[in-house]
Amino acid sequence: MTMTDSPQQERIIGERRLRREDPGLLSGENRFSDDLVVPGALHLVLVRSPHAHAKILHVDANAARSMPGVVAVLTGQDLQSEWAAPMPCAWPVTPDMKNPAHYPLATEYVHYAGECVVAVVARSQIEAVDAAGAVIVEYEELTPVLDLEDAVTDASLAHEELDSNASFVWSLDPNPEAVEAAFREAAVTVSERYVQQRLIPAAMEPRAMVVVPSPMGGDYTVYSATQIPHVLRVMLALTTGIPETKLRVVAPSVGGGFGSKLDVYAEELLCLVLARRLRQPVRFTEERGEGTMATIHxxxxxxxxxxxxxxxxxxxxxxxxxxxxxxxxxxxxxxxxxxxxxxxxxxxxxxxxxxxxxxxxxxxxxxxxxxxxxxxxxxxxxxxxxxxxxxxxxxxxxxxxxxxxxxxxxxxxxxxxxxxxxxxxxxxxxxxxxxxxxxxxxxxxxxxxxxxxxxxxxxxxxxxxxxxxxxxAPSRVLASLNYGAGGWEAATVRILPTSKVQVVTGTAPHGQGHETSWSMIVADKLGISPDDVEVLHSDTAIAPHGMDTYGSRSLSVGGTAIYLATERVIEKALKIAAHQMEVAEEDLEYVGASFRVKGSPDQQLPLAAIAFEAFTAHNLPDGVEPNLEASISWDPPxxxxxxxxxxxxxxxxxxxxxxxxxxxxxxxxxxxxxxxxxxxxxxxxxxxxxxxxxxxxxxxxxxxxxxxxxxxxxxxxxxxxxxxxxxxxxxxxxxxxxxxxxxxxxxxxxxxxxxxxxxxxxxxxxxxxxxxxxxxxxxxxxxxxxxxxxxxx
Amino acid sequence: MYPSSFDYRRASSVQEAIAMLSSDEDAKVLAGGHSLIPLMKLRLASPSMLVDIGRISNLSYVRKEGSQVAIGALTRHRDVETSELLAHEVPILSKVAGQIGDPSVRHVGTIGGSTAHGDGAADFPAALLALGATMVAEGPSGRREIAASEFFKGFLETALAPDEILTEIRVPTGFTKYAFQKFNRRAQDWAIVGVVAVRGERTNVGFINMGPTPLRATAVEERLSAGASVEEAAAVADEGTSPSADINASVEYRRHLARVLVKRALSELG
Structure with missing residues (x-):
């Protein structure tokens, strides 16, 4: 399929345009989660398990509680009543998949070095760090399961309550006889063993978050260095019981993710429930040395x-x-x-x-x-x-x-x-x-x-x-794989009275340059300058619908939604233009940001004039609503x-x-x-x-x-x-x-x-x-x- | 990565810094901070006081003094790297300095700080040892000179007394031929093994990361003075060394690298 725009229009798609994101990033003007100044915010520091596998015998937090600046020292037991559900896994790949309950703080056992055990909240970061150092946790060490080829033998178990280390077995065997026959009849075969070693994502910006409650209104704004503000909001609501309508998630400037910020983390949940419990803002920023253990591999x-x-x-x-x-x-x-x-x-x-x-x-x-x-x-x-x-x-x-x-x-x-x-x-x-x-x-x-x-x-x-x-991804295909969400993307394109354009996208860029690319798609279609297009994103109050950014999806799904929403805006503008110009819609063509009568290029009405007409609504055709705006949720085929x-x-x-x-x-x-x-x-x-x-x-x-x-x-x-x-x-x-x-x-x-x-x-x-x-x-x-x-x- | 709390004092002269150090036996000298601060953040070092000598104005210099070049302890790696005098008189030091860490490290770290830290895995100490440099220390009882061969005592341990400050490093001129073989996986990393070779009237070879302290490749030097070929000398390069194993290399591989790198360095000398 090719694009349908008139060849007369100057193309913006395909240009090597400098990224509009870069001046703010290069000059340090952009604000990342840890840069946000939130008066009165308390600092969360985690006491983490030093052991890969152990039973928690005893937590002694008395010394820590009496240290300067300490507001709360809480164990998994202390917080257990806060959770409406364990931490989410959205992809139960088989009906019998084993998924041991996973809470933000361990209660009885720890299952990896770096797992959160005790939450320490203090008035300053340094006070929280010092107090965390004073928490004494006694453990009984258990045999860790570390190697995959050992794990599959079940000689020892990673989770003491399970009878096997296998979470699931998933197969795709479309033609087993053909496979058998092919190997039987092969002139040559290859049989190899490869190891995909564990990698640490190492985004430039570590994870950081701050949750700001409004104690009277009962609502919460969650700022987090996340790739998935929309998914996160849903999951925060499900795990804490806070109504989704009371949660606003904002991803400020985010410094890379590579998938590591495509997740819902214990610390995000902890900051939220601690803000609810303490009625004060709570923030957490991981250190690199803990991020390498506590952020996914x-x-x-x-x-x-x-x-x-x-x-x-x-x-x-x-x-x-x-x-x-x-x-x-x-x-x-x-x-x-x-x-x-x-x-x-x-x-x-x-x-x-x-x-x-x-x-x-x-x-x-x-x-x-x-x-x-x-x-x-x-x-x-x-x-x-x-x-x-x-x-x-x-x-x-x-x-x-x-x-x-x-x-x-x-x-x-x-x-x-x-x-x-x-x-x-x-x-x-x-x-x-x-x-x-x-x-x-x-x-x-x-x-x-x-x-x-x-x-x-x-x-x-x-x-x-x-x-x-x-x-x-196509949502129906995701359903066949038992994934717990869809793969669509949402977009709104609105032309403001002064003919500047706002684009709202459900994608959540964290370094990819969506603002630049999305403005180019819209500008190309509308025949205007990309500089006249603003792209809004990564705030659930501004962009309520979205499936966020991962899996090379944003352009092909999110960009397409924007393209289609722009097309709809032009369709609406066409109706208004035909009415104003008193010609039939099919006699008009859209070229260079103007509607003009085919064959009489002097007879034209610029998009800017239509935008203002749509705003005043003084002379709209019957059945056409005011404002030039269209919203789309597009599900790829x-x-x-x-x-x-x-x-x-x-x-x-x-x-x-x-x-x-x-x-x-x-x-x-x-x-x-x-x-x-x-x-x-x-x-x-x-x-x-x-x-x-x-x-x-x-x-x-x-x-x-x-x-x-x-x-x-x-x-x-x-x-x-x-x-x-x-x-x-x-x-x-x-x-x-x-x-x-x-x-x-x-x-x-x-x-x-x-x-x-x-x-x-x-x-x-x-x-x-x-x-x-x-x-x-x-x-x-x-x-x-x-x-x-x-x-x- | 937050250090324990500590006092911070800024000295405006060497004498003042010595007085501050003498007042607190757990005090540490802070220069560029590139060795000390990481240890403090890991809480592997918890000095009660930092005496910041970074603003003492007259400790950053490179000047010719007879058959030696005197380098002020606060001279940044970048200044060693780009010094025209050193490029002419002791070119090995410029070469070594240009490969330490990355540009931001080289603009902040100081030759005195790196040397006083005494890390066997650092580049300058091995280079100074190979050059037979002299360290100038000042303390409450005055100024003394310490030969490089007497300076590096053990793992992160030097001949400096707790209330002494390394103020100057004096390096001999005359080593006109030089080679630096630094083997690492990324440009910014510490050497897995490094070899510094210099040749004037005699050939000296220093090892980086082949033991708890910087080392001289004595076996190599002896063979060379006895007339051995490069290959013969390099074959015994790891004699007398005691490298440790870490995630980057086993002991045996380090010994192997030492032999290969010495061979390459000596061949480079020509």
């Missing part, structure tokens, strides 16, 4: 990946079994994360036989939940690593094995074996463009030269082709399927094992682009996060379940200094799912990059016989792989 899977293929490299079946680490509790969408990848383990390839099973397991570690890409990076990693292994087994070039298996361009819309309908794509063209951009043949020649010369600086080239499902090819070029230092990313080429197809500069920014950040998983990041635990790298000095988030300048390109196959033809790009970079980098590392060492490298590819790990391979030869 991402990934955490063991993948057993199998491929069956013909001798010519055509893959005939995919069979995958997953163990997925839920952590200690099910947070908002924890069990659903592996399902977001469950349909995509065949990747961009036309494969007819498919089998997927996931076991969700409890461990005594920080809960996991959605982290940039959520399920799809894991799926892409498994298929793209396995395709490389298959290529190696068949002595085929990794690019060639991909070409032989791609879903052909003429097959779109493509109904996949897993039951999805891929909207559009041109995978061959995309790969060809990326290979060309990389100078693939020359890179291979250089690799051969270095091998022949015995150069200890080994060259590796890694190719990864990905497809993701995003634009979350399908997901969107961004895709692309990423190529990593690495140099591996044979003597030290150090991997240096030398070049990175990414050709992404996110459909039509509203603002290519923002697209590139998203791809840059995404690639960096995927490279981080491949080379740098991993939440490390000791044998007792203590997080070893809880500080950003030890948890290695890479910076620009570690990375080359990315070489970006794009192909464009507009999505037929929405009238903008857009697909979404927030997660693409993260999804394509980790397998590209690890494929490159393995490729660099392949002639030594190395076939796999666990993530992250640390220097010592790579060095020992080289040592082992050399010794084996």
């Amino acid at each position: 991402g990934r955490g899977q063991v993948q057993y990946m199998e491929l069956a293929a013909n001798a010519d490299g055509k893959v005939t079946a995919v069979r995958v079994k997953l163990l997925a680490d839920m952590g200690a509790y099910l947070q908002l969408v924890t069990p659903g994360v592996p399902l977001l990848g469950a349909f995509l383990y065949h990747g961009v390839y036309d494969i007819g036989a498919y089998s997927f099973t996931c076991t969700g397991l409890f461990t005594n570690k920080t809960p996991t939940d959605a982290y940039r890409g959520a399920g799809r990076p894991e799926a892409t990693y498994a298929i793209e690593r396995a395709m490389d292994t298959l290529a190696r087994k068949l002595a085929m070039d990794p690019a060639e094995i991909r070409r032989r298996n791609f879903i052909a361009a003429e097959k779109f819309p493509y109904e996949s074996v897993a039951g999805l309908v891929f909207d559009s794509g041109s995978y061959q063209e995309n790969l060809a463009k990326a290979l060309d951009r990389a100078g693939y043949a020359e890179l291979r020649a250089e690799q051969q030269r270095r091998r022949a010369a015995g150069d200890p600086r080994r060259l590796g080239i890694g190719v990864s082709c990905y497809v993701e499902m995003c634009g979350l 399908n997901f969107t399927f961004p895709n692309g090819t990423h190529i990593a070029v690495v140099e591996v230092d044979e003597e030290t094992g150090r991997v240096q990313l030398e070049r990175y080429i990414a050709v992404d197809d996110c459909g039509n682009q509203i603002n290519p500069m923002i697209v590139e920014g998203q791809v840059h950040g995404g690639i960096t996060q995927g490279v981080a998983q491949a080379l740098y990041e991993e939440a490390l635990y000791d044998a007792s379940g203590q997080l070893l790298n809880a500080s950003l000095a030890d948890y290695l988030v890479p910076s620009a200094a570690e990375l080359p300048s990315f070489e970006l390109g794009s192909t464009v196959t507009p999505s037929p799912t929405n009238p903008l033809g857009v697909k979404g790009v927030g997660e693409a970079g993260t999804i394509g990059s980790a397998p590209a980098v690890i494929n490159a590392v393995v490729d660099a060492l392949a002639d030594l016989g190395v076939t796999d490298c666990p993530m992250p590819a640390t220097p010592e790990r790579v060095y020992s792989l080289i040592q082992q391979a050399t010794a084996a030869r």
Whole structure:
């Protein structure tokens, strides 16, 4: 589908416009939750469990209570009467899913190091910190469950009240006989085990919140660094019993989330009930060192990946079994994360036989939940690593094995074996463009030269082709997956009397530049300047309806809602214009912010004049209400399927094992682009996060379940200094799912990059016989792989 | 990440700072704060008083004095990095300074603070040890000079008395050839292992993070003076070291890196 605007109108969509958000961010003018000055606010500090698994024997808070500035010291028992319901999990993936009750403060047992045990409220942060240090909690330590492959044996239990560590088993087995047959008849099979290590999201802004009660009115304003003000309001109402009408949630400037702020946290609930109980504002800001333990983690899977293929490299079946680490509790969408990848383990390839099973397991570690890409990076990693292994087994070039298996361009819309309908794509063209951009043949020649010369600086080239499902999501599909909410998005477009435009969106930007992009969509459609369009968001009093921002959904769902609301406003303006101009509606066309008579361009009425008429309502046609405004809630008919090819070029230092990313080429197809500069920014950040998983990041635990790298000095988030300048390109196959033809790009970079980098590392060492490298590819790990391979030869 | 409460006093001269330190045995000197403040935030250090010497005006300088260059203790890493005098006379120090932390660290941290902290994982101490620098300390009983070889006593422990302040570092000129091999995973990180090699009339090699204190690679230096090749000397590089294991590297890998990095540093010297 293409956009329907008149070609005469100047296009704003597609311009590289600077982000209007940036001056406020760069100058420090923007206010984040912790910046908000709230007179009289009390400070919440949590006493957290130092143990991964223990029974709480005794809490002695007497000393803490008498310390200066302390207002309250409360245990889980003290607060138990405050809760109308436990903390929410909105995605019960199976009817028999086990979901142990999870309250903001532990009462009898603690199940991960960092779990909240005692709430300390004081007049200042420092007084609360000192008092928290004086709370004495006695524990009886219990055996922690830390490793997924141990957890699945149930040798010891993460939750003492459950009879198994398995929360659920979820399968997708559309054609089991075909899978059996494919493996039986395969000329070659691949069987691999991959570990998706735990990652710590590490948004630039830690979580922060402040709840302001109005003691007489009984209502509460919750300011929180959240991606989901709308969902949060619903969940706060359900867990505290406060009517939703008495809750206003505001997300001020929010400094990144990557999924970690797509959640409902104990501290948010605690601030709210403490504000209710103490009748004073209560605030909490996490320290980085507690955030790394108490904010959700991402990934955490063991993948057993199998491929069956013909001798010519055509893959005939995919069979995958997953163990997925839920952590200690099910947070908002924890069990659903592996399902977001469950349909995509065949990747961009036309494969007819498919089998997927996931076991969700409890461990005594920080809960996991959605982290940039959520399920799809894991799926892409498994298929793209396995395709490389298959290529190696068949002595085929990794690019060639991909070409032989791609879903052909003429097959779109493509109904996949897993039951999805891929909207559009041109995978061959995309790969060809990326290979060309990389100078693939020359890179291979250089690799051969270095091998022949015995150069200890080994060259590796890694190719990864990905497809993701995003634009979350068609509500009926979510229903079939048992998700507890819809996937629509709401928008209001109103033209004010002075013809300035207000857009209200249900999306909740936290770095994505929605204000810029949404203003461009509306300005493009109305033929006005984006500077005349204001975008309001992230406050439930201003934007009461919304499904918020995650899963690369905001443009394809929220942007479409805005586009359609703008269309409706124009339809209404057309009625008024026809009435005023005394012509038939069908004789008018809308060009350059004016209605004009077709064939007589001198006869025109500007939108500004109609806006004022709609305001005065002095002369409106019968049946037309005053004001130029339209609201839409749009539910997408399908997901969107961004895709692309990423190529990593690495140099591996044979003597030290150090991997240096030398070049990175990414050709992404996110459909039509509203603002290519923002697209590139998203791809840059995404690639960096995927490279981080491949080379740098991993939440490390000791044998007792203590997080070893809880500080950003030890948890290695890479910076620009570690990375080359990315070489970006794009192909464009507009999505037929929405009238903008857009697909979404927030997660693409993260999804394509980790397998590209690890494929490159393995490729660099392949002639030594190395076939796999666990993530992250640390220097010592790579060095020992080289040592082992050399010794084996 | 909130330190325990402490008194804060700002000294306007070295003498005043010494008097303040003498008045409280749990007092600590604050310069750039990049070593001390993180320890305080983790409550691994809880000094009763901080004596801030950061505003003492005459402790930031780099000047030639005979066959030495004198560097004021409050000289920022960035000033060491960009000093033309050092680039000419002791270029290894400029090179090392330019790779410490990140730009904001280099604009705040001081050479005296880093040295007085005595961290075996820090870059300056190993460089000063390799150079055979001299530390100048001032205390209630006056001024004394301490050789680098006598200065680093143990883990975060130096020869400075609690009421002494490191005021100046004197480094010899004449080491015209130099190499710095810093192995880390991110540019801003501490070295997993680092090697500082300098060559004038003789070749000195210092190790970063191969033990609780900065170390001299004595085995390497001895082999070299006995006429060994680079490869022969590098092969014994980890002799006499005592690296520890952490989340970045095992003991064996650190020893291996020490051998590789020494080989590279010595080859770089030419």
